[in-house]
Amino acid sequence: MDLLLQSCDLITAFLLIYGLKRMSSPVTASSGIVLAGIGMMVVTLASFLYVFGVSGEARTHLPVNLLLGGLALILGVGWSWWRGHRVPLTAMPQMVALYNGMGGAAAGAISAMELLAHPDASNVRLAITIAGGFIGSFSFSGSLIAWAKLEGKLPKPWRPRFLQLGNGLVLLLAVASATALPALLPNENLLALFFLCSFAFGALITLPIGGADMPVVISLCNACTGIAVGFEGYVLHHPALMIAGTVVGAAGSLLTLLMARAMNRSLGNILFSNFGETGQEEAQVTGQLKPISAEDAAATLCYARKMIFVPGYGLAAAHAQRKLYELAKRLQEEGADVKFAIHPVAGRMPGHMDVLLAEAGVPYEMIVGLDEINGEFPTTDVALVVGANDIVNPAARTDKGSPIYGMPILDVDKAHQVYVIKRGQGKGYAGIENALFTADNCRMVYGDAQEVLGQMLLSIKELVGQR
């Protein structure tokens, strides 16, 4: 029986890593996730073989435990399967955050159970159990906050005074209770205090972070859950859990760093410096916002030869990706050269815009990355910014006092004419003024991206009809 279990673990470990490897190329990606899925099925079914290894006191509880386990599996799989299929594509980032948080919670649960069941384990094992519990709970609450922020349930970053001090105290309390735990186990109150502090710490760290930085936070929480799972895998002597957890931990950490680098900010800067506090030295943006109607903007688009579309989170929020592609196709029919410029951190996840445009059916040839497209803006007739803000803010190039100074941006302001489709006059997620909007060559088209693009399409149809 043990041989069968161990073979299943081995096969799974192989399938998960091989699946992840295949996922890292667009051509083989779909088969990669299916392979990993098969591995997961195998290991989950095989885990019911543990039944034969249960002995002692737990044996009398086995029927109840089996029932509970089966019920939890069915409920968990059923709910998330249903939810995952129903959620619109634009809400994918928060779903990843939510599911990731649940993984963290599960790792925390394992840690709690192990501490209660084996309070007499060796110190190394206890330490790793506790560390895994801390990281898991941290990831749980951090992901929940990230989910709530992206869902729009927490509209504003929450930055009370003395927040750093509060964070420090909570962390201190968590560490103190963790140090006291091994000696005082199985003290349930202390255990509860420890998990509560870890949970609160994750929430407090994440609350003041602006929505624009959420991709980095989600990625970090993803890596944390992986590490927590790896630790609990060690505690349970389960190699597949260890390997899968550690692989995700390492891959997630690297992904987090890549993302932070794309924003030209260090991880510590994102996590601990609050946006807005540096705002005092920020240069004042002067000048007028110049609104223009969708019809007038469409008339210019009609006569432009070369255009670059710059999508941002607003496009995702308005579900306007198909309309935007429709507009691009229409303009191409008129003989214009249309490209999509994608900033690495546009949207709420790296590659968020790639996914959106792929959904709308935009061919790869039309999508261009930051480095290649930036040289083309000076020769571009019209740059159309749809719901993007911080990633086109020239302050990142010029204003040393700006919180986003040094972040590579799309040089939209160098185009001959810029149109910005925006819902209102508010600031972007970073909460800073955008000098682009008041520039001489920029006009604002206010409104929901979906409606504005629809109006533009209509106007172009009329204009072309008159020719």
Added chain:
Amino acid sequence: MDGQTTLTGFLAIYLFLLAAFTGYEVISRVPAILHTPLMSGSNFIHGIVVVGALYALLHATTMVEQVIGFLGVLFGAANAAGGYVVTVRMLRMFHSGKPSKTAPELRR
């Protein structure tokens, strides 16, 4: 784990080390276009935590452990299944875009 693979001391550290390098290598040469699906995919992979939660639940002896174990399995299962569905849905969209073989080079 009774009679299962025993991982002690240095052997465990070797395993951590090699697994960490594997994860690093797998991600390090990935085009930006796949970052989101890959994050989602790795999110699915740590859903394997459900197995650990199941193991702990099956060995539970008290009411408190059973409740925590139930929640653990519930959340772990949601992580695994949800991560899978979301990743598959994301990757399916790349198909409709007819990925060309030169795509990763173009994007980098």
